[in-house]
Amino acid sequence: xxxxxxxxxxxxxxxxxxxxxxxxxxxxxxxxxxxxxxxxxxxxxxxxxxxxxxxxxxxxxxxxxxxxxxxxxxxxxxxxxxxxxxxxxxxxxxxxxxxxxxxxxxxxxxxxxxxxxxxxxxxxxxxxxxxxxxxxxxxxxxxxxxxxxxxxxxxxxxxxxxxxxxxxxxxxxxxxxxxxxxxxxxxxxxxxxxxxxxxxxxxxxxxxxxxxxxxxxxxxxxxxxxxxxxxxxxxxxxxxxxxxxxxxxxxxxxxxxxxxxxxxxxxxxxxxxxxxxxxxxxxxxxxxxxxxxxxxxxxxxxxxxxxxxxxxxxxxxxxxxxxxxxxxxxxxxxxxxxxxxxxxxxxxxxxx
Amino acid sequence: xxxxxxxxxxxxxxxxxxxxxxxxxxxxxxxxxxxxxxxxxxxxxxxxxxxxxxxxxxxxxxxxxxxxxxxxxxxxxxxxxxxxxxxxxxxxxxxxxxxxxxxxxxxxxxxxxxxxxxxxxxxxxxxxxxxxxxxxxxxxxxxxxxxxxxxxxxxxxxxxxxxxxxxxxxxxxxxxxxxxxxxxxxxxxxxxxxxxxxxxxxxxxxxxxxxxxxxxxxxxxxxxxxxxxxxxxxxxxxxxxxxxxxxxxxxxxxxxxxxxxxxxxxxxxxxxxxxxxxx
Numbered sequence: 001x002x003x004x005x006x007x008x009x010x011x012x013x014x015x016x017x018x019x020x021x022x023x024x025x026x027x028x029x030x031x032x033x034x035x036x037x038x039x040x041x042x043x044x045x046x047x048x049x050x051x052x053x054x055x056x057x058x059x060x061x062x063x064x065x066x067x068x069x070x071x072x073x074x075x076x077x078x079x080x081x082x083x084x085x086x087x088x089x090x091x092x093x094x095x096x097x098x099x100x101x102x103x104x105x106x107x108x109x110x111x112x113x114x115x116x117x118x119x120x121x122x123x124x125x126x127x128x129x130x131x132x133x134x135x136x137x138x139x140x141x142x143x144x145x146x147x148x149x150x151x152x153x154x155x156x157x158x159x160x161x162x163x164x165x166x167x168x169x170x171x172x173x174x175x176x177x178x179x180x181x182x183x184x185x186x187x188x189x190x191x192x193x194x195x196x197x198x199x200x201x202x203x204x205x206x207x208x209x210x211x212x213x214x215x216x217x218x219x220x221x222x223x224x225x226x227x228x229x230x231x232x233x234x235x236x237x238x239x240x241x242x243x244x245x246x247x248x249x250x251x252x253x254x255x256x257x258x259x260x261x262x263x264x265x266x267x268x269x270x271x272x273x274x275x276x277x278x279x280x281x282x283x284x285x286x287x288x289x290x291x292x293x294x295x296x297x298x299x300x301x302x303x304x305x306x307x308x309x310x311x312x313x314x315x316x317x318x319x320x321x322x323x324x325x326x327x328x329x330x331x332x333x334x335x336x337x338x339x340x341x342x343x344x345x346x347x348x349x350x351x352x
Numbered sequence: 353x354x355x356x357x358x359x360x361x362x363x364x365x366x367x368x369x370x371x372x373x374x375x376x377x378x379x380x381x382x383x384x385x386x387x388x389x390x391x392x393x394x395x396x397x398x399x400x401x402x403x404x405x406x407x408x409x410x411x412x413x414x415x416x417x418x419x420x421x422x423x424x425x426x427x428x429x430x431x432x433x434x435x436x437x438x439x440x441x442x443x444x445x446x447x448x449x450x451x452x453x454x455x456x457x458x459x460x461x462x463x464x465x466x467x468x469x470x471x472x473x474x475x476x477x478x479x480x481x482x483x484x485x486x487x488x489x490x491x492x493x494x495x496x497x498x499x500x501x502x503x504x505x506x507x508x509x510x511x512x513x514x515x516x517x518x519x520x521x522x523x524x525x526x527x528x529x530x531x532x533x534x535x536x537x538x539x540x541x542x543x544x545x546x547x548x549x550x551x552x553x554x555x556x557x558x559x560x561x562x563x564x565x566x567x568x569x570x571x572x573x574x575x576x577x578x579x580x581x582x583x584x585x586x587x588x589x590x591x592x593x594x595x596x597x598x599x600x601x602x603x604x605x606x607x608x609x610x611x612x613x614x615x616x617x618x619x620x621x622x623x624x625x626x627x628x629x630x631x
Contacts, residue, residue, distance in 0.1 A: 007488045010500035014462050017501075018479070098456045230475050234467050236457045240404055241450070245523070246443030246471030291457035294475070 021295035024288075028302035032080065035306055039079075039313040040072045044321055070207070076309055078206040078214070079326070082267045083277060083308025084301040085218045089260035090278020091300045092225045095232040095293060096256055097153070099165055100283060101341065104264045105275035105334075106166065108173030112145025113138040113261075113268040115176040115183075118195055122183045131213050131269070139265035145172055146257055201272035201327020203312055210270050217266040224259030225297065228252050232293040274308070274327045276334020281307050283341060354380040354417050356527060356559060357431070360410035361400050363393075363583075370396045372583040373410065378576070380526060383553055383560045385574030387567065387594075389604060393583040394563040395451065398529050401561070402448045403434040411435070417445060417526060443471045446527035447520035451535065454512075455504050461515050462500040465491050468522030490521040493548055495541070509536035517545070521552070528552070528560045534569060542566075546573040567604075571595045571619040579603055591619045601627050 040052050047055075047064060054060040055068035090103040097107075104110045120137035152168040180199070184192050225232075231252045234242040239249050267274065281304045282296065289295055308326070311333070315324040356378045363371040370393045378384045388394050399405040401412050412434045422432075422441050434442065447468070455464065466478065466487050473483050491497040494514040499507075504515060513536050520528060530549075534542040546569055549560050564570055570577055570591070577594040579587040581603055587594050592612075600608040600621070607627040613620035 006497045007492065010462060010488055010491065010497055011484055013501040230470065234470055237453065237455060241453060243439050244402060244443060244448050245467055246440045248439050291459055292463055
């Protein structure tokens with residue numbers, strides 16, 4: 001008799017976890033749509049909510065409609081999309097590396113991707129000028145960097161040691177920053193200015209065409225990761241354990257590495273390096289809702305979208321008339337956050 | 353009859369020979385105990401059985417195992433090397449509870465046990481009543497149902513061990529490999545676990561292979577015992593045949609009194625002390 005009671009309680013508690021995740025999805029979706037409209041009102045010229053709504057629905061005056069529909073709406077949407085992509089890639093890397101400190105910027109993947117993109121901007125674009133070229137070049141380098149860090153830091157038993165991971169990430173990051181600087185050194189002044197500004201990470205000037213360009217690769221990368229959400233849970237128990245539980249480890253690893261490289265490369269090619277999003281967002285939601293990746297995949301995408309949209313709006317509106325590059329703001333928030341996780345989660349982080 | 357065939361398995365790590373031409377057969381419906389001191393190759397043997405390691409010589413084969421676990425191309429194979437199975441097939445046939453394992457992320461107990469259902473249930477029917485029943489009864493049988501919602505990173509060693517065993521049961525395997533399952537467990541849980549092994553073997557007709565250095569438990573609960581030393585089998589048979597004062601002295605270097613105990617209804621081992629040769 002007592003055991004049936006225990007069972008009901010166990011099932012109810014599990015259901016509660018799922019309900020909490022579902023409610024979070026709803027809240028975040030609402031926050032995303034409300035935040036989207038609100039973020040459009042803010043900028044160098046403040047536009048009242050009513051006017052934004054009128055412009056979005058096609059009843060506003062010509063000037064407002066141009067600012068809202070052609071400049072702010074696509075820019076805020078870009079920030080949201082990139083936020084979703086970066087958080088998801090961070091989440092996937094943390095599962096794969098079995099380490100809560102992994103993220104595209106910490107591992108140097110972003111540096112690798114930006115080297116790929118810079119290389120293409122400086123030399124490749126003379127041959128074929130195409131945004132796809134930048135993305136592909138960034139993707140190639142992101143994938144290579146990821147494999148390099150993985151090979152350096154992974155040990156068969158126990159996953160990835162945090163020390164090894166951070167050091168490998170630091171070294172790889174320095175290496176590719178060096179390469180990027182070399183390209184800058186040999187480029188003319190105009191190219192340098194554009195590279196430097198792009199590297200700071202910004203959504204300045206992002207339009208609908210950028211959004212259209214990003215949508216495809218980001219959907220592909222996200223699908224590659226989402227399809228393996230359940231397998232990622234098992235991967236956090238270690239590769240041999242995952243294998244014993246029936247996971248085709250090679251296939252999952254390849255799909256997830258590919259997926260996160262595509263995500264990072266796409267984001268970096270369009271808007272430069274925006275660090276720490278992939279670290280902060282997954283960490284926040286994992287603490288709130290537990291580590292089940294079936295729940296975390298949609299939640300981190302929505303949460304990341306809301307997060308970067310708000311941070312970008314802050315960057316645009318905090319110090320008028322200047323617009324800060326969003327990458328500098330995420331770094332200023334992210335680096336202390338990174339240190340705080342290292343301190344507060346000491347056991348978890350250093351145990352492996 | 354479904355048989356696990358360990359056929360002349362040798363395994364070396366670098367130049368060090370760990371398993372040396374090991375051969376025995378075990379069939380479904382029995383509990384086989386593997387005894388031996390540290391470094392005798394017990395865990396390596398388990399890793400060869402579950403195909404984590406590739407033996408340099410010999411092979412581990414499944415003879416006449418049930419076909420529904422296999423992919424179509426492997427059906428109707430009377431004998432199949434475990435290394436030829438895909439991860440998916442293998443996880444449906446056998447489950448392993450390792451000696452050391454840990455989670456870096458704070459999953460709940462139930463989420464960890466449910467991982468055992470990965471190759472049985474699809475992503476969408478993971479939360480059906482039937483699935484919940486299987487997961488809950490696995491948790492109940494190892495006594496972890498009461499704390500199903502706890503964060504696994506906060507569990508004690510013994511509690512964690514029981515969660516891992518529940519996960520293996522949730523796989524519904526035909527071969528269950530347990531590496532030192534009683535380590536870290538309280539005495540009452542040690543006996544509960546061994547009782548559970550006997551119950552599962554008789555109810556589900558599976559094969560359980562237990563690696564242990566607990567002579568007492570092996571003697572009481574295993575149908576057959578294999579004693580290993582330096583990567584070879586030195587003795588094999590029923591508890592009465594294998595567990596003798598002489599074997600314990602030779603293999604473990606201990607003086608012991610062994611006899612049939614009326615109250616237990618089986619063998620009892622009483623360790624007297626270190627055998628210092630002569631005294």
